[in-house]
Amino acid sequence: QKEVEQNSGPLSVPEGAIASLNCTYSDRVSQSFFWYRQYSGKSPELIMSIYSNGDKEDGRFTAQLNKASQYVSLLIRDSQPSDSATYLCAVKADSWGKLQFGAGTQVVVTP
Amino acid sequence: GAGVSQSPSNKVTEKGKDVELRCDPISGHTALYWYRQSLGQGLEFLIYFQGNSAPDKSGLPSDRFSAERTGGSVSTLTIQRTQQEDSAVYLCASSPTRNSYEQYFGPGTRLTVT
Numbered sequence: 001q002k003e004v005e006q007n008s009g010p011l012s013v014p015e016g017a018i019a020s021l022n023c024t025y026s027d028r029v030s031q032s033f034f035w036y037r038q039y040s041g042k043s044p045e046l047i048m049s050i051y052s053n054g055d056k057e058d059g060r061f062t063a064q065l066n067k068a069s070q071y072v073s074l075l076i077r078d079s080q081p082s083d084s085a086t087y088l089c090a091v092k093a094d095s096w097g098k099l100q101f102g103a104g105t106q107v108v109v110t111p
Numbered sequence: 112g113a114g115v116s117q118s119p120s121n122k123v124t125e126k127g128k129d130v131e132l133r134c135d136p137i138s139g140h141t142a143l144y145w146y147r148q149s150l151g152q153g154l155e156f157l158i159y160f161q162g163n164s165a166p167d168k169s170g171l172p173s174d175r176f177s178a179e180r181t182g183g184s185v186s187t188l189t190i191q192r193t194q195q196e197d198s199a200v201y202l203c204a205s206s207p208t209r210n211s212y213e214q215y216f217g218p219g220t221r222l223t224v225t
Contacts, residue, residue: 032212043202043216044154051212088154092212098144098167099204099214101154 003027004091006102013083013109019076021105023089026070032092033065033072038104039085048074079109113138115205115217123223124193132188132220136205143186144206144214145170145178149199157201160186193224 003026013019021035032051036044050056050063050072062075072091076083086104093100116135124130136143145157156170160180171177175193180186190197200221204214 034213036216043200043219046213046215049213090154098156098159098170099146099154100156103153 003093004089004100004102006087006089006105008103009106009108011105011107013076013079013107015079015081015109015111017079019079019083019107019109021074021076021087021089021107023072023074023102024070025072025089025091025100027091027093027100028067028070030070030091030093033063034090034092034099035061035063035074036088036090036101037085038088044088076107079107081109081111083107084109115203115215117201117203117217117220119220120218121221121223123225126195126224127192129189129191130193130222132190132201132222134186134188134203134205134217136184136186136203137215140205140207140215141183142206142208142214143180144204145186145188146202146204147199148202148219154202157188190222193222195224198222198224 005024035048037047038044048063050065056063060077064073086106088104089102090099118133143160146154162183175191178188200219202219203217206214
């Protein structure tokens with residue numbers, strides 16, 4: 001079983017709609033959770049971090065965390081073609097900060 | 112301010128040659144991480160530095176891989192006797208402190224072993 005799991009996609013989303021991405025993790029002691037966006041041929045870019053149960057909003061992005069269910073999600077509202085990318089879920093598994101990544105979900109926003 | 116920089120951006124080498132990849136972290140960041148991303152794969156942790164010391168090297172795939180960091184800043188990842196399976200994008204990230212939660216990635220070095 002992978003430690004951080006994501007649906008690989010592609011997730012096809014009409015422009016203006018909400019994209020919903022899911023991530024589950026296996027290590028119950030994980031404390032910090034991140035979403036990175038990676039455009040093709042580019043390096044990952046941090047877009048959201050969340051540390052407490054509940055929702056965290058930043059612009060069109062909302063991260064949701066449920067530690068009891070070991071589940072973290074990312075919502076992208078009013079999706080734009082520029083949101084087309086692979087979204088990586090990352091979990092901080094150790095106190096010194098090594099990140100464990102899921103394989104990523106490819107999002108395609110169609111005009 | 113300046114982000115994480117890596118050089119070279121691309122490296123093509125012949126099987127069996129040694130290569131050195133360089134990472135210059137964000138100024139003042141004490142923690143530095145190396146990851147690699149193979150084609151179609153997720154990011155794989157390689158090694159972590161806090162200052163000049165490497166508390167965990169467990170992600171290095173073989174003893175052909177080594178890394179050092181000098182002056183608490185620049186880090187070099189060395190791959191000896193390269194193999195075709197070493198072909199990947201090698202990514203460096205830095206973080207302000209060991210316990211800082213957020214890591215910021217450089218642009219990566221694409222290594223191709225022919």
